[in-house]
Amino acid sequence: MNREIKVPMPTLERLGTYWKYLNELEDNYVETLSSANIETGTGINAAQFRKDLSYFGEFGRPGIGYNVHDLQKRIAHILKVDKVQPVLLVGAGNLGSALIGYPGLKRFHFHIVGAFDIDDKKIGSKLWDLDVMDVRRIKEANEELEAKIAILTVPPSAAQSVTDRLVDAGIKVILNFAPCALHVPESVLVREVCFIQELTVLSYHLSS
Amino acid sequence: MNREIKVPMPTLERLGTYWKYLNELEDNYVETLSSANIETGTGINAAQFRKDLSYFGEFGRPGIGYNVHDLQKRIAHILKVDKVQPVLLVGAGNLGSALIGYPGLKRFHFHIVGAFDIDDKKIGSKLWDLDVMDVRRIKEANEELEAKIAILTVPPSAAQSVTDRLVDAGIKVILNFAPCALHVPESVLVREVCFIQELTVLSYHLSS
Numbered sequence: 001m002n003r004e005i006k007v008p009m010p011t012l013e014r015l016g017t018y019w020k021y022l023n024e025l026e027d028n029y030v031e032t033l034s035s036a037n038i039e040t041g042t043g044i045n046a047a048q049f050r051k052d053l054s055y056f057g058e059f060g061r062p063g064i065g066y067n068v069h070d071l072q073k074r075i076a077h078i079l080k081v082d083k084v085q086p087v088l089l090v091g092a093g094n095l096g097s098a099l100i101g102y103p104g105l106k107r108f109h110f111h112i113v114g115a116f117d118i119d120d121k122k123i124g125s126k127l128w129d130l131d132v133m134d135v136r137r138i139k140e141a142n143e144e145l146e147a148k149i150a151i152l153t154v155p156p157s158a159a160q161s162v163t164d165r166l167v168d169a170g171i172k173v174i175l176n177f178a179p180c181a182l183h184v185p186e187s188v189l190v191r192e193v194c195f196i197q198e199l200t201v202l203s204y205h206l207s208s
Numbered sequence: 209m210n211r212e213i214k215v216p217m218p219t220l221e222r223l224g225t226y227w228k229y230l231n232e233l234e235d236n237y238v239e240t241l242s243s244a245n246i247e248t249g250t251g252i253n254a255a256q257f258r259k260d261l262s263y264f265g266e267f268g269r270p271g272i273g274y275n276v277h278d279l280q281k282r283i284a285h286i287l288k289v290d291k292v293q294p295v296l297l298v299g300a301g302n303l304g305s306a307l308i309g310y311p312g313l314k315r316f317h318f319h320i321v322g323a324f325d326i327d328d329k330k331i332g333s334k335l336w337d338l339d340v341m342d343v344r345r346i347k348e349a350n351e352e353l354e355a356k357i358a359i360l361t362v363p364p365s366a367a368q369s370v371t372d373r374l375v376d377a378g379i380k381v382i383l384n385f386a387p388c389a390l391h392v393p394e395s396v397l398v399r400e401v402c403f404i405q406e407l408t409v410l411s412y413h414l415s416s
Binding site for chain 2: 007009012013015016017019020021024041042043078079080081085087093094095097098099101102103104105108110148149151156172173174175177179180181189191193194195196197198199200201202203204205206
């Protein structure tokens with residue numbers, strides 16, 4: 001049903017926040033929570049939380065609150081993170097290596113199933129337990145790997161040409177760590193992780 | 209003068225985007241640009257670009273456009289990224305190491321001047337050209353380093369206690385890579401870099 005509702009992007013972003021927080025609560029054996037707890041734990045106010053959930057039906061019980069495990073499962077289902085998602089990583093440098101080793105990814109069912117680079121010195125080497133493959137053969141490799149998600153950790157100068165290859169290889173969503181805008185067809189979604197930009201915003205506030 | 213105007217956060221974020229793009233243009237020896245070029249290069253539309261600049265006075269010349277170098281310098285000045293900013297890094301793991309090695313940071317005048325960890329096996333070791341120091345002595349160390357910015361790359365379980373130490377050591381802005389919300393006094397600003405959240409948003413779109 002929710003496929004037919006147009007859910008605003010900020011709501012989806014907040015759902016991701018709630019979901020991470022619910023995972024933390026589960027780890028700490030917390031069984032129920034109120035929307036006031038959500039506010040303390042995530043900084044998002046209780047009314048907003050209830051509104052965000054209202055897109056997806058009935059949640060919680062008046063006077064009792066929310067069952068942490070159930071809510072976690074339902075949000076995971078909404079965000080489609082309740083199943084393993086294969087992910088390709090392009091750019092086998094330091095950042096790529098850090099991401100493969102990042103425990104949060106696997107935990108949230110994003111499994112990096114292939115690592116690629118264009119540098120002959122890196123191709124064939126090991127990055128954690130993955131063999132770094134030639135990015136020029138990514139389409140061929142993805143016929144088997146069947147990933148729809150890619151993480152891009154290449155220098156800005158290589159980002160667009162790699163993106164074109166990713167699109168050609170059937171990738172539908174790209175998480176871009178390269179500090180530059182990517183041009184993609186309308187059917188492909190890109191999100192940028194840009195910490196330089198975050199730092200500049202912080203820097204402004206430091207002095208004002 | 210711009211210290212007295214309340215500039216909206218999205219405007220600051222976009223200024224960071226323009227600024228990165230202007231740096232790219234300078235690298236490619238481009239001398240002038242139009243607001244239409246901005247739209248092609250950053251995906252932000254020309255009217256928005258002019259509106260964002262209008263907070264800070266007069267820019268560009270009708271019929272001629274913008275001088276890339278001047279505009280880059282002026283935005284750098286607005287964002288206060290025209291001077292070196294010392295930055296502390298806490299969490300000397302893979303992600304911390306990747307960030308220290310990230311060429312973009314130095315390029316944009318963010319210099320990581322101290323690396324800290326709580327793990328005795330890491331304290332005293334080298335992370336690139338930095339000696340990893342004991343996070344329990346961060347206040348003392350920062351009396352000399354005088355950083356106001358910190359980057360947090362510790363596991364979520366350690367994030368809050370490290371944050372309390374950072375605040376105590378005089379840090380005013382924190383870039384948080386740990387997947388959790390931080391509680392700080394009002395005088396301290398936190399920005400989160402959360403790629404798990406980005407991935408969940410992407411994941412939703414993949415299936416809808």
